[in-house]
Amino acid sequence: MVRSLFISLTSEFYKSRKTLAFWAAIILPILICGLIAIGFYSSADKILKLGYPGLMLWGKFSGAALGVMGMLILPFYVMFMAFSVNNIEHKNDTWKTLFTQPLNKFSIYAAKYIYAVLLLFICLFLFEILTIASGYLLQTLVPKFTFNDYNPFVLLTKFYSKLFLASLGILSIQFVLSLLWADFLKPMGIGFVATIAGIITANVGWEYAYLIPYSDPTLALRVTRTTKDAKIEDFPVFSQEIWVSLVCALVMFIVGYFILSKRNIK
DSSP states (O other): OOOHHHHHHHHHHHHTTTTHHHHHHHHHHHHHHHHHHHHHHHHHHHHHHHHHOOOHHHHHHHHHHHHHIIIIIHHHHHHHHHHHHHHHHHHHTTTTHHHTSSSSSSHHHHHHHHHHHHHHHHHHHHHHHHHHHHHHHHHHHHHOOOOOGGGOOHHHHHHHHHHHHHHHHHHHHHHHHHHOOSSSHHHHHHHHHHHHHHHOOOOOOOTGGGGGGGGGGHHTTOOOOSSSTOGGGGSSSSSSSHHHHHHHHHHHHHHHHHHHHHHOOO
16 A cells, blocks of 8 residues: 555656646745845835834735735645646546556655645745745845744744644645546636635635635734744644634545546446
C-alpha cells in the first residue's frame, strides 16, 4: 500500500512537473512578494514618515500578500491546480492505462489528491518564507525600517496555516468536479461563481458564511482574540470555518474515490 502510494506520487510529479499548475506554486510567491517588496522599497520615504512600530509595519507588509492571496488569487489557483492534476489523464485519455497498472486503485487516487495538497502547501510555505525574508532584506536596505523590532514567524505561520486548512474544502470540491468533467469550463465556472458568492457572504458579515467552503479563506484571515489582553498571535488556528473546511475535505475525498472507483477501465 505504502509502496504503491509512493510510486503513484512520484508518477504524478513527473507527469506534472512541466505544467503551469506546478510552476505557479513557485512563481506566484516569488512574483507577488517581490512586487510588494519593490513597492515598499520605492516608497520607503513615505512609509518612514508614518512611523510604524515593528508589529504594524509587518502587518502592512505581510497583509498585502495575505489579502491578495486569501481573497482572490488562492481560491482561483486552487481551482486551476485541482483541474490541472486530473486534466493530465483527461487530455491524454490515460485513465484506463492508469488503472491497468499493478497498483492499488486507492493509492492512485490518493496520490493525485496528496500531490494537489502538496502543491498548495508549497505555494503557501513559500509565501511565508519569502515574506519574512524580503522583510528582513528591506530592513538591511533601509536601516530606519522597524522590521527588526518584531518577530513575525509565529503570527505568519498561524495565518498561512489557517489559509492552507481553509483551502482544503475548496480543493476537495474542485478535485471531485474535475474528476466528473474533462472540460475546463464546467468545474472552473462553478468554482468561480461559488468563490464570488463566498467572498460576498464573508464580507457582508452573514453569520452562517463559514458553512460555505468558498468563504473560508476570507474568514480565516480575521483575527479573533481569546481574551482582551491576549497577544495578537494568540488567536486560535482551528476556528469554526477551519473545521467546516476539514469536514468538507474529508467528505469530498471519500466521494471522489467512489466516483473514480466506478470509472470504466475496460
